[in-house]
Amino acid sequence: MTDWIEACAADDVDEEDVIRFDHEGRTFAIYRSPDDEYFATDGLCTHEKVHLADGLVMDDIIECPKHNGRFNYKTGAAKGAPVCVNLKTYPVKVEAGMVMIQLS
């Protein structure tokens, strides 16, 4: 079973930025790329459970605010120490000005 969940309004996220979205005890990060596309990943860094929404988005990279661990937020790929474990990503669509993420 899959669920599309309304995460935020598209305008809630600045270009090349990220915001936090909490849902049923879980936390996610919603990204808006410089190309105006939206992406979603788990909200916590796989290294030390820090909220990525406080980090810095640079092109397709999200950098963790605590230890500067870097992930490609489009693929979830960890880009080197101190992060070694990939980030889980989620399908995203924008409908009627709302960002929806698919939780499986």
Next chain:
Amino acid sequence: MSAVDVDSFGKSGRDYSLVGESSRRAIETGLASAEWYHTDIPRKTMKELMQRSDGPAIRDTVIWIALILGSAAGAIYFWGTWWCVPFFAVYGVLYASSSDSRWHECGHGTAFKTRWMNDVVYQIASFMQMRNPVQWRWSHARHHTDTIIVGRDAEIAVMRPPDLLRAALSFTGVLDFYYLLPTLFRQAGGRLSEDEKNYIPEMERQKAITAARWQVAIYAATAALALYTWSFLPLMLIGGPRLYGTWHMVLTGLLQHIGLADNVTDHRLNTRTVYMNPISRWIYWNMNYHVEHHMFPMVPYHALPRLHELIKHDLPAPNPSMWHAYKEVWPVVLRQLRYEDFYLKRELPASAKPYKEEFHNITVPAAAAE
């Protein structure tokens, strides 16, 4: 703080091993990997502060390399005369002290915007510091996760009770040869200590061993060249500066946490910001704004003065000079010789948000200097 490896320190009432009783207790009580206090800053402002730029670091690195090459050339030219001394004095500080801040900033990946520039300078600076670049990347990550949490932080420079002889010797760099060099040789032989295994993930350990082998190979080649030419000059230029140029790194770096609270989860209480002269700040790449750096490690060194102005209302008053900071901490350190729970309590200004006392009470610090 750039610190001597944990296994180099003597025993004390606190268990500074990363696999001992204090470590177990820190995990049990929630001090390990805890949530730390941050001053509120609007996201838009924070984003501006975090922005990367190659310009300042390229400028500083070009100056750094030019000064290193220039002072080395002068030292070589005047080798055998007293005129080489001032050139070595400059070269030594650039090699052995300023490389610490380059190691630090490039390790965080914040100095340059371009990733490979951070990586190249990080590798060079790690070698100058006699630090295994893989091991120290992980130890520093732990330092930021668990800053001055006993049994968790791998980079506590002055443990309690303080070993003043060791602290004094660290100014000479002799401890680097006594501890860091043998550590590199041990790692090059394929052995990591239990403490190192505690913070280096298994998948990274072979990289650490390989990195140590490269560094040992360069030191071996330098020693061979010195023997071949029957001259100390190669050793004065490579490795040797640790002995005569480390003093500035220790002078500035010791102040980061010495004498302040341990086992607290608020950088305002265990970390110190000190105003310094422009030369020291350049050598140190603004790490004198150390509370600010720990609270927001994503902010590049060149933006720390701006960050300081934004949040200083929420921080203890900075020490106005290194002299002031040492004068303040000296009696505290002396008192810790007899009573290791003693520490310097940082007073938060009236405009600051208070510390979460519930964490502080877990460790029951017995006394504090006001």
